[in-house]
Amino acid sequence: MNSGFKLRAKIIFYFFIAGIFAAAVRLFWLQVISHREIKTIGEKEFKKTVKEISARGRIYDSSGLTLADSIVVWDLAFMKKENQDFQSFCRIFSQVSQKPQNECLARIKKAKNYVKIDKAIEMSVYEKLSSAFKENRVNGVIFEPHQKRIYPQETGREVIGLSNEENGLTGIELVYDSRLKGAVKQKEIIKDRKGEAVFTENETQDRPPSEIYLSIDSKIQFFTEEIIKKYSLDSGADIAIGIVQEVKTGKIAALAAYPQNFINLMPIEWVYEPGSTFKTITLSAALQENAADENDSYYCENGAWKFSPKITIRDHEPEKTLKLAEVFEKSSNIGFAKIGLKLGAEKMYLYTKAFGFGSAYDLGFPGESRGILKELKNYKPIDVAVTSFGHSIAATPLQVINAYTAIASDGILLKPYVVEKIKDQEEEKTFSRTEIRRVISKETSERVKKMLLGVVDRGTGRNAAIIGYSVAGKTGTSNKIDPKTGKYVEKKNVASFCGFFPASAPEYTILVIIDNPKKYHYGGETAAPAFREIAKRIINLKNIKPDRSFDYKEAVKTSYSKNITD
Template sequence: MGASLRKEETKIESPDNSSDVSMPQWRVRLVLAVVLLFLFGLVYRLVFLQVSEQEFLKNQGDLRMVRTEIDPAHRGLITDRNGEPLAVSTPVESIWLNPKYFPSLENVNLALLASLLDLREVALRKKIEASAGRQFLYLKRHMPPEQAAKVLELGIKGLYSQREYKRFYPAGEVTSHLIGFTNLDDEGQEGIELAFNDWLVGEPGSRTVIKDLQGRVIRHVRQDSEARDGKDLALSIDLRLQYLAYKALKEAVIKHRAESGSAVVMDVATGEVLAMVNQPSYNPNDRSRLKVNSLRNRAVTDSFEPGSTIKAFTVATALASGRYAASTKINTSPGYIRVGRKTIRDHANYGQLDLTGIIKKSSNVGTTKLAQNLGSDLIWSTLFRAGFGQAPGTGFPGEGNGILPMQREFRPIELATLSYGYGLAATPLQLANAYTSFGNNGFRPEVTLLARSAQDLVSIRQEKVMPERVAAQVLQMLETVTHKGGTAKRAAVPFYRVGGKTGTVHKVGRDGYQDDKYVAYFAGLAPISDPRYSVVVTINGPSGDRYYGGEVAAPVFSEVVSAAMRLNNIAPDAFDTTAMVR
């Protein structure tokens, strides 16, 4: 047995004594078998992966390298009626980083990077340190392309640029309340930008790309969908007139140290808003110091009692009733009238006044007596048809309805105050729209902030407010207000016939009407021979001794109308300026 064991041994020469050391053959065979089995398993696995799992592995690889990138859509252009740009989108770059590949802050010139990004170094450091574990972080949005290129030239790993669009407003604060603005993601936040966001926004496209491990695009695979740009929008605004109206209003608000002001210019026949301005305003291109109080488009959202501007509608109601003619005399002596426990006064004892005189002298007593005879139903109906108490329907965010009390029966004092503009409220836009009826043969056109095409003009929706003959009569009465002896001589425009009505109302405070706070109005039309424009100017809270509509609002009307006549080459219709003493 010992001999047989020796036969199974392998002899190996010993390194020290050159004698043979034996290794069992079964161990050699075992090792060889394990190696062969491992090689067989490896080959089998390779064949299995290449044949059975090829599609799965390909998809897994794509998931790690193939990406879908969004191509931003170009937001639609907003223009004025003549094609002048009011809101445009310009290409910008946004710098972002992938913190996973961004080097340690000790290996980055952070001071230089912060300088190029217009950021404080401390703030940038905190921002990057707080992003640990994330894969995406914006460092700076909406940078000029040339500035972003300098950032990328630093060659910092994990730092990338993304193409976006930024909204720019060429007219700045002049159109800010009307146009509004977008946020960093190019979504409308205020004004027209918000109201027509779905029209302007467009639809982003997408493309498939291959990126390396650091997120850099190394190959464009395919364009999945093309970006569809937003649609352009043409407004009814005339930017030239908008500039001039803004200048005139701003000067008046500063001069009279007023709290705020608004002005609206409308096309009498088409209902298009040709200018709409407010004070205070803001610069939509730099909102770093924006005050919330400056955001409102006051011409559309803010309602005040319109005061004596309503007297024109009371007189129109009287004429339309058939009970009065323009020459009918009303006794306003002794300059006041008692209604219940309240005394209603005029500025003076005007004695006998015809209806023209009531408008020219702005007699509260005269309109009160008309209202007492006419009753509330007739006056309320005229005001409602003129658009009071109803939203103009422009679709502008926050558009005000104003207030027109709906009552079965007005108390005598409520009827009296309604006749001269108290007890109801209107926005400047509503008042301008109401006054179009005097220049448009008694019809009030639907308001629009969009430019109307020739086809649109054929089918404008209009509300009949009063008979044509009544509108013509009141129009002539309104002209006398701007002549000598009227309440708005400063509204006169040399060589043109203009007309309108002043209004001055006490503001309402916590304890009722305030004796020393006013809102001043002027609502008018021009030219009287062939009315083209309805203009309303509102000065809220003028300070000092001058606070009447004829003193603070009427001059703005004169300046705006004068500019409109020049811009549109409207021929003069009045060469006798002796009556137009300003």
């Protein structure tokens, strides 16, 4: 019996060893001999290379508030061949998303297999849909994630521009597209039979996108947009533009236009004849070159000056003899034509160029205009005369405000800028005050400021005055040219006001342009009040101290008598 048992034990043992040996050989065959072949088959089946584009870089305002950011949204698609029961799919979709079931059914019926049902689904709806489809075991559902651009401050959209998931199309999104582009992440994912990821290999990622900090202050931008919209609608204007610039640095705090235009950035692309706002340039040049003095008097021809047999220069109001300050305050075209002729063509041209007209500031925006300035060799006496009061020259709003900022900053022309900082992983690049050139001396700029103060205190710019603050500025009302006939049209004009405050220590320059107002035509009636509203909000926001004494009771009385409601 013992030997029988021993024999059986031996046999079982050998079978056991043989089994293990066979398993070991098979294992060896699979893991070593057929390793490459099996690995290739496995990789084909379970390994996928996935390319992802991460979110575009953020854009911030000057105080760090997010102007543009990206979030993940999902597109919902359905694969008809994987699930014939699309009724339940559409029923669940309709219940959760509150969208009509019929549309969903119609789309699926039209399609052969893959059909997109809904786009840009946000996270809350995506989670509800996802869990509802899982609970009801609905097959054939595909959620495709995408990046969607959002604008939390809901302002400054034209400056920020438009973009799709991959490229910037306009504005800052286009100018800094290469910096803002989302990083391309590539990786190989090994999935199991159920499609769940097991390993990730060979993960590579481009440099992450940069963050752009603009000089735009989102609060100033917001109320500038609101105010120019209000005044544009009130006056029935075609276009309204508002720009706010910081005097000390030259940075642009607000760049607004109404109606919104995402294709053209109007404040830097649109050109117009600046009209009487250009008289400040003529005045600055004349004072600097001693071609005019505060004690000079000018005969204003009773409002109509026959310059030549065919050309008569007219004033808004007939005047006789005026001192220089009065010529400026009352905005006499005839007075300024005489000043310009005394200054001469060459100096008129040189100072116009020195103040930045006829050249672009290279902000980087593709459509930035240089404006239109006649070559010096083509100047005739009539050109000198009319250029003196802002005609026969086309300027962008940015050129006009920057020229006024030069006067406010003691005669130094600064480079305006919209981008303050670019930050990425490796470096941080900051842009700050850049002086282009000194245009006029500090003494001349003080004399011009004094005259600009007079315009607001006593002249055509009275509607821009703010109690307790010295405001220096100039109104402008220029007739528009009919592009068909090339002649000036009587009842169509561009009303504007450009100024800075407080004049004793200027902090901000503001330009408001109202194109073709139907209700009020003059700059003093329509643009100056808009300037005042923007300036008051900035004063409150930035805690700018008053620089003029005032009687509080009188101030309240004046406010209520003007029915200032806001």
